[in-house]
Amino acid sequence: xxxxxxxxxxxxxxxxRLKEREPMSRHTTFRVGGEADVFVSPEYETLADVIRxxxxxxxxxxxxxxxxxxxxxxxxxxxxxxxxxxxxxxxEVSDNRVRAGAGxxxxxxxxxxxxxxxxxxxxxxxxxxxxxxxVVMNAGAYGGEMKDIIEKVTVLDEEGRRAELTPRDLDFGYxxxxxxxxxxxxxxxxxxxxxxxxxxxxGEMHRLMQERxxxxxxxxxxxxxxxxxxxxxxxxxxxxxxxxxxxxxxxAQVSEKHCGFVINREDATADDVxxxxxxxxxKVEEMSGVRLEPExxxxxxx
Numbered sequence: 001x002x003x004x005x006x007x008x009x010x011x012x013x014x015x016x017r018l019k020e021r022e023p024m025s026r027h028t029t030f031r032v033g034g035e036a037d038v039f040v041s042p043e044y045e046t047l048a049d050v051i052r053x054x055x056x057x058x059x060x061x062x063x064x065x066x067x068x069x070x071x072x073x074x075x076x077x078x079x080x081x082x083x084x085x086x087x088x089x090x091x092e093v094s095d096n097r098v099r100a101g102a103g104x105x106x107x108x109x110x111x112x113x114x115x116x117x118x119x120x121x122x123x124x125x126x127x128x129x130x131x132x133x134x135v136v137m138n139a140g141a142y143g144g145e146m147k148d149i150i151e152k153v154t155v156l157d158e159e160g161r162r163a164e165l166t167p168r169d170l171d172f173g174y175x176x177x178x179x180x181x182x183x184x185x186x187x188x189x190x191x192x193x194x195x196x197x198x199x200x201x202x203g204e205m206h207r208l209m210q211e212r213x214x215x216x217x218x219x220x221x222x223x224x225x226x227x228x229x230x231x232x233x234x235x236x237x238x239x240x241x242x243x244x245x246x247x248x249x250x251x252a253q254v255s256e257k258h259c260g261f262v263i264n265r266e267d268a269t270a271d272d273v274x275x276x277x278x279x280x281x282x283k284v285e286e287m288s289g290v291r292l293e294p295e296x297x298x299x300x301x302x
Contacts, residue, residue: 001037005057009040009080012049017041017086024072024300027064027083029128031221032270033072034300037079041086044101044187048160051185054080055158062299063185065130066105069137069223073300074270082185084132090188093118097151098191102132106139109191114205119196120149125205126212128224132186136179137297138172142208147172151192155184162187175228175295217255220263226277227260227292235292236260239280242287249276271302 010018018040024033042050054061060079064070084103091109092099093116100109106129110121123144127134135153138146153165171178179186212218227235239245239259247254251268254276255261262276281292 001059002057005053005059006038009038009050009053012046012053013040013042017043022081024067024077024081027081028067028070028072028223029221030067030071030223030264030268030270030273032074032264032268032273033070034074034076034270036077036081036300039081039083041083044087047082047087047185047187048156048162050080050082051156051158052160063132065102065133066128068127068129069133069295069297071223071270071273071296071298073298073302075301077300085130087187096193096195098193099188100131100191101188102130102135102186104131105129106131106134110205113191113193114198114201117196117198117201118193119201120144120193121191122201122204122208126209131189135170135186135189136177137175138177140175142211145172147177149191149193151190153179153186153190154188155179155186157185158183215258217257217261217263220255220265222255222261222263223296225260225295226262227281228295230290230292233288233290234260238284238288238290238292242280242284244280244283247276247280249273249279252276254280270300274298274302 020038021035022039023035025031061082063082065084087103090101091104091112098113106124106127109131110125113121123142127139134146147167150167155163229235236259244254245259246256250272251266252272253263253265255263285291
């Protein structure tokens with residue numbers, strides 16, 4: 001990598017916020033993945049400058065939140081990874097609105113809303129991603145989705161220009177939005193919620209967390225639901241009906257507790273996970289005629 005680029009990038013971010021050859025296993029909930037050439041955790045005020053530098057030197061860059069929906073290849077990532085969890089970790093509450101920086105954990109944001117007696121984010125309490133990542137993928141659970149509670153989102157484009165977008169601008173769909181396709185970077189989101197009873201909101205969040213604990217393999221590293229829900233079906237049931245409960249490739253396994261989850265059971269590699277996902281999709285299609293699409297995003301070199 002160009003040394004002048006690195007020097008300028010360090011000058012922008014500060015040396016303490018830039019790491020070279022950083023293992024991505026430290027930044028994904030799968031706990032797998034090779035090294036990123038450069039990993040930066042910029043301050044909010046320097047985000048635009050980081051992007052401009054990457055474009056000026058034609059260095060590829062990737063934006064990640066909590067890494068809860070990512071599978072990074074074992075050979076790592078060439079270029080710059082911009083980690084958002086230390087960027088704009090701020091949260092403000094005003095009446096029935098919560099403004100949260102992209103780097104805030106979604107669970108922390110939901111807990112803050114509950115503390116202020118605001119309802120609407122209960123479904124998000126157990127989702128392990130960041131606010132920015134959740135907006136990009138329109139994260140959801142238990143009948144709720146991000147698009148249902150977003151009032152507006154602040155983004156940066158590739159030129160470093162800021163803009164405010166409404167849900168109508170964001171082209172939300174099932175576990176997707178138009179943000180990634182447009183190469184936009186989410187910096188914060190405003191959620192429009194409703195006033196409610198604090199204890200009732202906390203009770204509902206607790207109930208949903210108990211349900212997650214009972215039904216999901218939270219004791220193992222994973223990326224949550226591995227496949228999108230096919231129209232008219234449930235991915236986990238299709239996988240179970242194909243006889244794949246507990247199916248393994250290397251250290252990766254279809255969870256015995258919930259077949260919709262691929263878990264890092266025992267020192268899995270990213271290739272183990274990817275091959276398992278491919279074999280599961282193939283076998284399910286052979287058995288049911290339904291093709292499963294990954295919900296997990298794969299980046300880097302495998």
